[in-house]
Amino acid sequence: MPKYLLLKHYNGGPEPLPGCVPMSEWTPEEVTAHIEFQHDVVRMLTERGEFVDAQGLSPEGAYVRYGGPAAAPVVTDGPFPETKELVAGWFLVDVESQARAHEIAAFASSAPGKDGTPIHEWIEVRQVMSAPAPAE
Amino acid sequence: MTGPPGTDLLRDLAPRLLGVLVRRGHDFATAEDACQDALLEAHTRWTDELPDDPLAWLVTVASRKVIDAQRSQAARRRREETVALEPGPGCTEHADDTLLLLFLCCHPSLSPASAVALTLRAVGGLTTREIAEAFLVPEATMAQRISRAKRTVAGQRFSSPADIAVVLRVLYLIFNEGYAGRIDLAAEAIRLTRLLVLESDEPEVAGLLALMLLHDARRAARRDETGALVPLDEQDRGRWDEDRIVEGVGILQEALAKGRRGEYQIQAAIAALHDDARSADETDWPQVLSWYDELVELTANPLAALSRAVALGEVDGPLVALRALEALDEPLAGHHRLDAVRAHLLERAGRHDEAAALYRRAASRTTSVAERDHLTKRAARVRSR
Numbered sequence: 001m002p003k004y005l006l007l008k009h010y011n012g013g014p015e016p017l018p019g020c021v022p023m024s025e026w027t028p029e030e031v032t033a034h035i036e037f038q039h040d041v042v043r044m045l046t047e048r049g050e051f052v053d054a055q056g057l058s059p060e061g062a063y064v065r066y067g068g069p070a071a072a073p074v075v076t077d078g079p080f081p082e083t084k085e086l087v088a089g090w091f092l093v094d095v096e097s098q099a100r101a102h103e104i105a106a107f108a109s110s111a112p113g114k115d116g117t118p119i120h121e122w123i124e125v126r127q128v129m130s131a132p133a134p135a136e
Numbered sequence: 137m138t139g140p141p142g143t144d145l146l147r148d149l150a151p152r153l154l155g156v157l158v159r160r161g162h163d164f165a166t167a168e169d170a171c172q173d174a175l176l177e178a179h180t181r182w183t184d185e186l187p188d189d190p191l192a193w194l195v196t197v198a199s200r201k202v203i204d205a206q207r208s209q210a211a212r213r214r215r216e217e218t219v220a221l222e223p224g225p226g227c228t229e230h231a232d233d234t235l236l237l238l239f240l241c242c243h244p245s246l247s248p249a250s251a252v253a254l255t256l257r258a259v260g261g262l263t264t265r266e267i268a269e270a271f272l273v274p275e276a277t278m279a280q281r282i283s284r285a286k287r288t289v290a291g292q293r294f295s296s297p298a299d300i301a302v303v304l305r306v307l308y309l310i311f312n313e314g315y316a317g318r319i320d321l322a323a324e325a326i327r328l329t330r331l332l333v334l335e336s337d338e339p340e341v342a343g344l345l346a347l348m349l350l351h352d353a354r355r356a357a358r359r360d361e362t363g364a365l366v367p368l369d370e371q372d373r374g375r376w377d378e379d380r381i382v383e384g385v386g387i388l389q390e391a392l393a394k395g396r397r398g399e400y401q402i403q404a405a406i407a408a409l410h411d412d413a414r415s416a417d418e419t420d421w422p423q424v425l426s427w428y429d430e431l432v433e434l435t436a437n438p439l440a441a442l443s444r445a446v447a448l449g450e451v452d453g454p455l456v457a458l459r460a461l462e463a464l465d466e467p468l469a470g471h472h473r474l475d476a477v478r479a480h481l482l483e484r485a486g487r488h489d490e491a492a493a494l495y496r497r498a499a500s501r502t503t504s505v506a507e508r509d510h511l512t513k514r515a516a517r518v519r520s521r
Contacts (some may be wrong), residue, residue, distance in 0.1 A: 001270065048281075053274075096247050
């Protein structure tokens, strides 16, 4: 069975649907409902035997690279112009097909937002590369 | 395998025991619990010597466990006047109990992944943790997958056994999972197929076993010391397992003698021709090609046609094979193996720039890391010519 990474971005991907209200303008109850939905997704995936992992990433971070011999790592902690492309979190699922991965992504994208209406967020779906089959 | 005396025997008897219980009409979950209890008891009591008839011993103990379970269940439900159905007396010795259990575990109502998991659990006797590790998913996820599969087949009966082709496909899927993790699924698939061969005269069953053995024989030569893929024509044939090849060829010849060919026998015959050549140059390509002709005619599978094109290239040259590939552009559009085969043929035809571009595209399209690395190196090699 292939594994797929369902990546959630901070406003990343194609143009968001119009009428999208950022989370900072939701009521506490709307935020709670949204988080509870994320837990429901994990429960549904576990129950179906498809769950591998789910994590959220803190928005703050740094870019780090090799600085050369006898030099300290080069660290840049932003701000970055492409902040919106940052990964916010992911679901890792183990499913029968790409179609099923898309179905799960669409479901996750239906999470409730302002007034309980689906947020329609774009979710990036990427297949995880695997070890090869032994047949030559 | 190491362990107390009888450990291997118990692993072999487990599916037959479960098969007996399910055949007697017990539901799958109850039968499996009783089976596990009986195996545990055997494990502690067979320390010095084995009973005369180990399977009969296990069936007796497991039947008692089933009745115990039904009694306690009946006691709980007494007010509902539920009567536990006592199964009728059935004989213990059925040659095909493993076969029947496999039919259940590979029931067409299950998805392939569920059938694989249930087969490894119920017939292979692997633990849920071991199966989860083999497929790199959490144990809780695999436990759910197996328990859903059990619920799906709970009401199913043996009276209409699924097409044996479904069972063979599941076993081949397990084989192709290989040996990436700590659990050697290829070896497990071979073990299960051996059990099935004991109980079925169907030549395709023997054909599948032969195919597995003939491929597995090359295992030690298929990766170099860094873990990189080594293609067939560059493998050190001295590292192939001669015993496996002899056994596989013997099994294949017996199967072919029955005169009912199928896709596994044909693929095994092709594997045998490769295994038979002492060097890549000595490969009997015209024979390989004629087996591929038969495979393509039988299965109409475009991937078989793609492999046929490789053989055609060896027999009639790369230009003829490149023309044959044109018919596959539509059915295999976007498939990395079509790019890889075309790149290989272009390379042989001396068209290096086109070959490099297609190797690179194939590398970007495969979902296997080892294959990507191999194709990337191919692209680099042909570019440097």
